[in-house]
Amino acid sequence: MGTAAAPGFRVAYMTAHPDRLSGLSIRGAQEEDPPDPQLMRLDNMLLAEGVSGPEKGGSAPASGGSSDNSIEHSDYRAKLTQIRQIYHTELEKYEQACNEFTTHVMNLLREQSRTRPISPKEIERMVGIIHRKFSSIQMQLKQSTCEAVMILRSRFLDARRKRRNFSKQATEILNEYFYSHLSNPYPSEEAKEELAKKCSITVSQVSNWFGNKRIRYKKNIGKFQEEANLYAAKTAVTAAHAVAAAVQNNQTNSPTTPNSGSSGSFNLPNSGDMFMNMQSLNGDSYQGSQVGANVQSQVDTLRHVISQTGGYSDALGGGSLYSPHNLNANGGWQDATTPSSVTSPTEGPGSVHSDTSN
DNA sequence: AAATATGATTCACT
DNA sequence: AGTGAATCATATTT
Numbered sequence: 001m002g003t004a005a006a007p008g009f010r011v012a013y014m015t016a017h018p019d020r021l022s023g024l025s026i027r028g029a030q031e032e033d034p035p036d037p038q039l040m041r042l043d044n045m046l047l048a049e050g051v052s053g054p055e056k057g058g059s060a061p062a063s064g065g066s067s068d069n070s071i072e073h074s075d076y077r078a079k080l081t082q083i084r085q086i087y088h089t090e091l092e093k094y095e096q097a098c099n100e101f102t103t104h105v106m107n108l109l110r111e112q113s114r115t116r117p118i119s120p121k122e123i124e125r126m127v128g129i130i131h132r133k134f135s136s137i138q139m140q141l142k143q144s145t146c147e148a149v150m151i152l153r154s155r156f157l158d159a160r161r162k163r164r165n166f167s168k169q170a171t172e173i174l175n176e177y178f179y180s181h182l183s184n185p186y187p188s189e190e191a192k193e194e195l196a197k198k199c200s201i202t203v204s205q206v207s208n209w210f211g212n213k214r215i216r217y218k219k220n221i222g223k224f225q226e227e228a229n230l231y232a233a234k235t236a237v238t239a240a241h242a243v244a245a246a247v248q249n250n251q252t253n254s255p256t257t258p259n260s261g262s263s264g265s266f267n268l269p270n271s272g273d274m275f276m277n278m279q280s281l282n283g284d285s286y287q288g289s290q291v292g293a294n295v296q297s298q299v300d301t302l303r304h305v306i307s308q309t310g311g312y313s314d315a316l317g318g319g320s321l322y323s324p325h326n327l328n329a330n331g332g333w334q335d336a337t338t339p340s341s342v343t344s345p346t347e348g349p350g351s352v353h354s355d356t357s358n
Numbered sequence: 359a360a361a362t363a364t365g366a367t368t369c370a371c372t
Numbered sequence: 373a374g375t376g377a378a379t380c381a382t383a384t385t386t
Contacts, residue, residue: 163382
């Protein structure tokens with residue numbers, strides 16, 4: 001019973017409270033049906049996993065869909081059938097033994113009944129005891145089977161165990177988005193879908209990627225500098241293009257954004273440094289009402305490049321490390337509640353009070 | 359083989 | 373629900 005269960009899988013099925021209720025009336029139960037929720041759960045699980053269900057039918061047991069796991073799934077099912085075989089044979093064995101033992105005891109009692117009177121109640125009681133014993137054994141069997149199935153599941157169904165790196169292309173796309181939205185790298189649901197589509201991965205994978213990226217980027221920005229510069233430079237050209245276009249004809253037509261061809265729809269709820277970016281770029285009042293979001297997405301990369309050229313070439317702030325973006329020391333992006341504003345050393349005198357009039 | 363990178367999961371928090 | 377942090381388990385690099 002060692003069952004050093006595979007890590008990362010918690011057995012929620014058996015919380016080990018065998019039986020504390022003593023007032024059980026066993027007479028009705030002729031096979032095995034004490035109203036024990038524990039056993040019910042085990043049974044349910046075994047059924048759900050296709051262990052105790054019908055013989056290996058054609059179709060997969062449950063979870064409609066999920067047809068993509070093909071090769072590895074067969075391996076999984078092979079082991080599952082193995083478990084099921086063991087389970088069934090054991091179960092049968094127990095049942096048989098139970099019956100044999102019961103008849104044996106009955107015979108003994110009958111034999112004794114010649115010498116002394118034995119009430120039928122007594123017989124019934126004996127049978128009940130025997131059945132209880134054996135059903136507890138069955139329960140153990142079911143429990144260990146459940147464990148085996150769980151281990152098997154964790155072995156095969158845990159996606160961590162068959163991790164594959166995304167394609168180079170996919171990471172390109174994701175990184176492009178990340179570094180061009182560095183001031184607010186939280187893609188909306190739609191954006192996630194878009195990215196997922198482009199990268200041919202799922203939306204949750206996109207979410208995972210951004211979650212990992214965010215925290216790892218924040219963890220040590222230094223390691224990601226190169227990458228950031230790379231992607232910033234990569235998109236700088238197009239960004240400059242777009243921004244220039246937007247500034248030039250700030251009245252007619254829409255800024256043809258290269259990426260995200262269709263509807264832009266990256267809504268930026270509150271980008272605190274947006275105004276500053278705008279100002280530093282445009283110099284004067286520019287109301288990016290309609291182009292706001294699109295331009296903003298580019299501004300990040302532009303700013304990165306700008307701050308880089310500014311900070312790198314002549315060590316503006318003394319320290320070579322420039323804090324690339326508004327990651328305030330305390331937390332980071334997430335809705336900087338602290339009104340301490342953006343403390344970016346690279347940008348000289350802050351005091352940016354853009355025209356508050358909308 | 360050790361170190362690092364990376365995708366996924368879990369848990370707590372909000 | 374969505375996220376940050378810690379962690380796991382595998383891939384890749386060194």
